Amino acid sequence: MGESVHTVTAMPMQRRPGCPFDPPPELLDARRNGPISRFTFPGGKLGWLITGYDLVRSVLEDSRFSARKELLLHPTIDITGVEVEPAAPGEFLLTDDPQHSRYRKLLAGKFTVRRMRMITERVEQIAADCLDAMEKAGPPVDLVTAYAKPIPAIVICELLGVPYEDRARFQDHIALFLSGETSDEDLIAAITATYAYIEELVAAKRANPANDVISDLLNTDLTDEELRGIGLVLLSAGLDSATNVLALGTFALLRNPAQLAALRADPGLADSAVEELLRYVSVGKTFMRTALEDVELGGQTIEAGTTVVLSYNTANRDPERFPDPHVLDLGRSDGGNLAFGHGVHMCLGSQLARIELRVAFTALVNRFPTLRLAVPADEIPLRPETADVHGVKSLPVTWDT
Template structure:
């Protein structure tokens, strides 16, 4: 390869002012220089940043790149000589096969397209209940607390069997874990609290099974520790990602009135619009891998032991894969985004997330045809780039009563 290798000195801490939906400028610039860049991790260890669609997809499908937690480095924090522990039992997102397969295999039949379609009627009821409450309270409202958080919270909690009375407190704990704004002490306290809660939930399902996924898993050879880890992972992932897609997706549509008008004029575009929002926003921004051996990638040699950052947000904006990648286009036909990942770790809950968005967006805009931001767009509070999942802190909206 004749072109020089681009180096990204630090990962950005913020997005450009006035561009809340675009990846940080430094990442976009890195992609312009090529799909792979050098990156020096805090503490001085050299690694790689991959920003191109094809290379990100390739790494996600390549077993020579590991997901094991104990091999990972944090991309922005230097923990010195402290070594990362192996993934806890059930924390299969941070495992390789065969450990990963032990947990994923019994779950695969429980998040099928068919089962998610059967949930559609209940999700429609949940959505209508939240919209009724918004309408009764009257404008203005914070769409995050009034709508975007409660809809996926009720859905995932019902799927896994979390008692209704526990949902608000559990949601608060999860938010403390992932919003990127809590102190280390607060995050640790939230993690311990969620672990303790999941342990109690598993014990309850063992003693008195109900009609839910966690009860079905309890009737297997999985241990209590494994079930606790699975419950924590699924509940946290199911709560935070979809709620941020609903809030940030609404913000994006309200900021692109022509696209919103097209969606309102043709409800048949809903499925396409959901896929386009997933691509355009990529709320799960980056993932990590570690090379287990020397790997030739994009004309470079990724050395064994090298940490690799995969930028989903720039891969989904790659001009070599998507026409006019920085435009939100609900008519877009070139699908195949990586918002849910790819390969053996592709998101298990993607069909549930799709059902929730396909129901929630049309229902919201049908109920409130005059829905609009209640503050200037530049005043909408955004999550920091340090958050695991990107989104808005709150989304003040109003409408004509």
């Protein structure tokens, strides 16, 4: 190990109130000291923190680094002495090949670009319905509950075949275990209830298949237990990430009125705007990988069995990859952000999320030209940093009527 390597002894968590789009200052400091830092995990084990874009990307495409749940340390929780169980069947995000590729191949055909484009009209209708309801209710409204949460929730529930009458109860369970504020007892109860619901859903689809992803997967060799795990992954990921990009992205636009005006004036800016907002707000904060053998990385030797923490938010603000990285520029042409990851584990629903975001941002800024925050920016409540996905709890907005 080189003598000049930077050291981080605890995972920085806090972003600045009022401008929560930047990564924690300590993480930015670590990046300024180089793309790789020594990191001390809770409990005292040593690992590495990767903050540079190129190194994060290289780890994600390197099969010598494992995503297996039982091999990973956690950057904020001391799991010393805890026997971590492997990922449950179907929970493919925390597996390696061949298990991962088996699940991925079965799912890939359900999330093709073509199929996602066919969903666009439905997303447009859902967005319009939400905006109609906002307009009827009148300002102020909480954009999270009125717009950012319902759009991806309705889309993913329809895609997977969750009956309309079950959605509210199901979404409440998902929200509990993703909030970062749930007690251990309530967390276990929420996950148990969600698993039980998905089991009921799979049984219902076996009895009466329909035109949805769960029904499609019944024609594969997946077991009911695997279908349950896949359903949990798709529903939780489909709900939480898109909701928080939409809410936090709108907050960012309202704090950058020139960029907001540019998006409203030029519909052709929508795709690059989505990519830039994904980069700028980086709601997915950190992911972990563990070296399966000794790996040379960034001038350091990552020893076999060592966990590295990948900081997506600093990678997406790396000045060596993105000029003026802390500036929101919807016309930015240097894409390639890591919001959806990279390599074999790249987010399966990335095309769906892009459609939702493009439609939702465009419809919102055009429906309410005078949209603005209803409270001072530093009073917007942020999600706790213990939540896996960064965002806001609520976003009070108003407009001229």
